[in-house]
Amino acid sequence: MEEANRKRITAKSWLTRATNKLRQLLDSGEFTQISLVAQIEEFEKRLERVQPSGQVSRLPKLELPKFSGEYTEWQTFWDKFRAIIDSNNSIPTVNKFTYLQSLLQGEAAATISGLSLTETNYSTAQTLLQTRFGRPERIIFSHIQRLLQTNLFLTSKESSLPAHLWRLHDEITTQVRSLENLGVGGESYGVILTPLILHQLPNNIRLEWARVGEGKEGDLGFLLKFLHEEIQRRERSQTFGVTAGAVGPTTTSPSEARSGSLGGQRSRPRQNMRKGQGSAIALLSGSGSKRTPLCVFCHGGHFSDQCQELNGLDLEARKNKIRKLGLCFVCLGNHLAKDCTRAG
Structure with missing residues (x-):
């Protein structure tokens, strides 16, 4: 002791x-x-x-x-x-x-x-x-400012892609929930904010909202719920489109069909490129030229060389991403650059 x-x-x-x-x-x-x-x-x-x-x-x-x-x-x-x-x-x-x-x-x-x-x-x-x-009043004001200044991608032609829409949805939801925790409900500012958010959405989404949202022009909660469901629908549609395109039939042009029938032979797809070779233009959701383009980087409905996700990276990061996917540095096709017919 x-x-x-x-x-x-x-x-x-x-x-x-x-x-x-x-x-x-x-x-x-x-x-x-x-x-x-x-x-x-x-x-x-x-x-x-x-x-x-x-x-x-x-x-x-x-x-x-x-x-x-x-x-x-x-x-x-x-x-x-x-x-x-x-x-x-x-x-x-x-x-x-x-x-x-x-x-x-x-x-x-x-x-x-x-x-x-x-x-x-x-x-x-x-x-x-x-x-x-x-x-509290200063914090509330700052959250309102963040909501009013939300402008993530509005002028982009790809603003209807799910990834971009999720960014907008998540940013707005974060600020709205923070305000709710401070005792400020959406009804206090929804009538002002809802039109501003709608203005940032693609025309086809605004049209769909107008179809189902009559009488809810100032209901921010309804708009966020609608946007959440709309993004999920687009994701499902995009997934089904990719799947269907991968197994869909080859589209044959009328001229090809005529030339095949006149010769008494079955028409065959044109062989523009060597076996195993593709290009940025040929990266489509399916093998036919009339199908919707499919980006190999973000799976969006555009050609791979127009991908904002890829073009937003610095040069070294782009090289690494292309190398990781085993694509051609010249045309982004599914082959090595040394085998590319467009090189040189």
């Missing part, structure tokens, strides 16, 4: 000295984040050695997201910080403040930059941050 008390007194003495040293280091301003993290990790290791394992709670690693002052990101950041750091009673208050400082950037860091590292100032820092970035 006496030995245990002696060790406890020694550990408490060392803990006091280590805490004072850490405070002096932070107050001096002569430290970097790397050196600060190193000091904290050394502090944890020493603490584990001098105290019984049952009394030690290892401090969480600095794996929380950074916060730079974006109002729409404040609530997510603070909820995570509060759950992992602030509510952990085994972490000393000064250490909580240290973690908080290390996770702030930009305007957020500037908000509490004048506070010294003390237990009292940790509470002050929370109040300052909540007052600056946690005001």
Whole structure:
């Protein structure tokens, strides 16, 4: 018992000295984040050695997201910080403040930059941050701004593709759900936002919405539900189109049919290219030239060399993608560039 008390007194003495040293280091301003993290990790290791394992709670690693002052990101950041750091009673208050400082950037860091590292100032820092970035009306306004500024692909001729439509749907849904969590329902702004979203949709989707959405011109929830179902329908249609095209019959032109019948022979498909060779123009959903083009990269209804997903990559990334699919660098056909008849 006496030995245990002696060790406890020694550990408490060392803990006091280590805490004072850490405070002096932070107050001096002569430290970097790397050196600060190193000091904290050394502090944890020493603490584990001098105290019984049952009394030690290892401090969480600095794996929380950074916060730079974006109002729409404040609530997510603070909820995570509060759950992992602030509510952990085994972490000393000064250490909580240290973690908080290390996770702030930009305007957020500037908000509490004048506070010294003390237990009292940790509470002050929370109040300052909540007052600056946690005001519900300001967060709501920022989410509304994001919704009004949603403009992901509107002028693109491929805006009706499911991948593009999902991006629009998911961006809007994220902001709407965030507003609902703040107590703001879609009925408060749907009458303004719904026409703006409809304006961004392809004509054929707007026409379908007009057919089923009479009397719901300001119902944002109905529009999102309709858009979700419409995208799923297009995905199914696209899948069936690809499958049908892959096994469909070859289309024969009238002139080919006539030439075959006049010669008393069965008509045969023209052999424009060597066996095993294809081209960007020949990458169709089926072997006939009248079928809908099918992109080998995103499976959209366009020629492969017009794929926005591919053209949006840098040169090296495009090369890697083409090489991975085993396509020709010249014409994107299903053969090597050295075998391409269009090369040179």
